[in-house]
Amino acid sequence: MTIQDFDPDVRGSQYVYQRLADHIEARVRARQIESGSRLPAERELAHEYRVSVGTARRATKELRERRLVITVPAKGNFVTSSIPEPRQGE
Secondary structure, eight states, rough: OOOOOOOTTOOOSHHHHHHHHHHHHHHHHHSSTTTTOOOOOOOHHHHHTTOOHHHHHHHHHHHHHTSHHHHHHTTEEESSOOOOOOOOOO
């Protein structure tokens, strides 16, 4: 599965944090990011994807709500070991 690079400047109907969460989810489903692995810190995500830290934080929150990521206090955000089925409409 080929995943296009993330471009924060592309205009669309979704907020940037939603598109970032979608992009990270696609990478998880394509096994580019393995289950159990730690995601980069929010500041690192912001730098890597050229978005604000607030946008990276909201994307991480969205991934938690999708049950793709769990947060371990003082450790970071980790991809869950059991990836839930894709949401309806995908």
